Amino acid sequence: MLHIAVGVLRRGSEVLISQRLAGKPGAGQWEFPGGKLEPGETVTQALRRELAEELGVEVLDHQPLMRLVHQYPDRTVLLDTWLVNRWKQEPSGREGQATRWCPVEALSTAGLLAADQPLVAALQWPACYAFTPDHWSANDLLSIRQQLATSAVLTRLRLPRLSDTAYRDLVLRLLDSGVQRLAVDRTEIDWAAAAAAERLILHLPGHALESAGSQAPAWAGGCVVSCHDQKTSQQAAQWGAQTLVIGSARRTATHPDRLPAGWSELRRLADGAGLPCYAIGGLTPRDLSVARRAGCFAVAGIRGFWPRSA
Ligand SMILES: Nc1nc2c([nH]c(=O)n2[C@H]2C[C@H](O)[C@@H](COP(=O)(O)OP(=O)(O)OP(=O)(O)O)O2)c(=O)[nH]1
Numbered sequence: 649m650l651h652i653a654v655g656v657l658r659r660g661s662e663v664l665i666s667q668r669l670a671g672k673p674g675a676g677q678w679e680f681p682g683g684k685l686e687p688g689e690t691v692t693q694a695l696r697r698e699l700a701e702e703l704g705v706e707v708l709d710h711q712p713l714m715r716l717v718h719q720y721p722d723r724t725v726l727l728d729t730w731l732v733n734r735w736k737q738e739p740s741g742r743e744g745q746a747t748r749w750c751p752v753e754a755l756s757t758a759g760l761l762a763a764d765q766p767l768v769a770a771l772q773w774p775a776c777y778a779f780t781p782d783h784w785s786a787n788d789l790l791s792i793r794q795q796l797a798t799s800a801v802l803t804r805l806r807l808p809r810l811s812d813t814a815y816r817d818l819v820l821r822l823l824d825s826g827v828q829r830l831a832v833d834r835t836e837i838d839w840a841a842a843a844a845a846e847r848l849i850l851h852l853p854g855h856a857l858e859s860a861g862s863q864a865p866a867w868a869g870g871c872v873v874s875c876h877d878q879k880t881s882q883q884a885a886q887w888g889a890q891t892l893v894i895g896s897a898r899r900t901a902t903h904p905d906r907l908p909a910g911w912s913e914l915r916r917l918a919d920g921a922g923l924p925c926y927a928i929g930g931l932t933p934r935d936l937s938v939a940r941r942a943g944c945f946a947v948a949g950i951r952g953f954w955p956r957s958a
């Protein structure tokens with residue numbers, strides 16, 4: 649497996665991409681700058697060297713974003729991807745390659761290498777994903793709707809106590825209040841008829857895949873699946889999920905009896921998933937950097953993600 653150090657230079661809402669040169673695999677397609685580790689090099693040494701060679705920049709600040717394994721017909725690559733937020737010198741294509749700044753929301757159609765799609769999702773999806781506590785009512789959520797509308801956090805509405813009608817009404821009221829997108833779990837509701845489908849994400853637990861059809865429904869916002877093992881994560885990827893929630897990182901109050909998989913197991917799951925993964929299990933938003941070191945681009949949870957005690 650080729651270990652590749654990849655740098656995502658980020659400037660506001662844009663990232664730098666470069667075009668692969670003639671003669672290389674994927675010539676003419678776009679990629680994030682970077683390249684293979686040389687013998688004896690650490691990944692961050694390779695990142696600094698590649699960005700200096702390819703762009704003429706000196707990296708001043710780098711943070712892990714995600715790890716991703718992709719199989720091409722003739723080779724397997726591990727893309728070890730880093731966000732680069734600060735650097736010295738103006739980046740330019742030092743090897744004759746074209747470079748351009750691309751808005752994050754335009755990356756899906758920028759002609760990137762096929763392997764980079766999960767990376768694009770990782771840049772587009774929110775880094776924090778908050779699940780509602782089971783005992784919350786519709787009013788609990790409506791009382792904080794202004795906050796939900798301005799927050800960068802994605803919310804998953806679990807709310808098992810609500811009827812389908814109450815659940816549907818709540819979703820429509822939250823969207824009306826300016827909440828950008830929501831993750832829902834009720835496929836029985838006709839969301840297209842409610843004109844809400846554009847801004848909804850479908851979230852299913854892994855065990856629901858059995859009865860969820862052979863292919864993910866074409867929801868504009870995409871589908872997320874919760875997984876605790878490799879078999880389910882592979883099933884979810886084949887089904888067409890865009891992201892996974894994998895756990896458990898630590899023991900949680902929700903599942904006190906479940907042994908946590910721990911960070912090294914999560915890293916194994918994330919590496920094998922081929923999709924961007926949210927880490928879950930006893931985490932808070934403050935755990936984002938440890939989750940990213942374990943190959944997960946983002947964190948999810950219940951307690952610790954809400955302004956008041958859940
Ligand atoms: N840099 C980079 N490589 C990617 C991306 N996506 C992707 O599949 N790859 C693959 C393509 C290549 O097989 C491999 C990178 O190897 P490379 O040939 O560019 O390595 P390098 O820059 O060191 O080039 P060279 O010195 O071997 O000429 O990773 C990406 O976004 N950035």
Ligand SMILES: [Mg+2]
Pocket residue numbers: 681682683684702
């Ligand atoms: Mg390269």
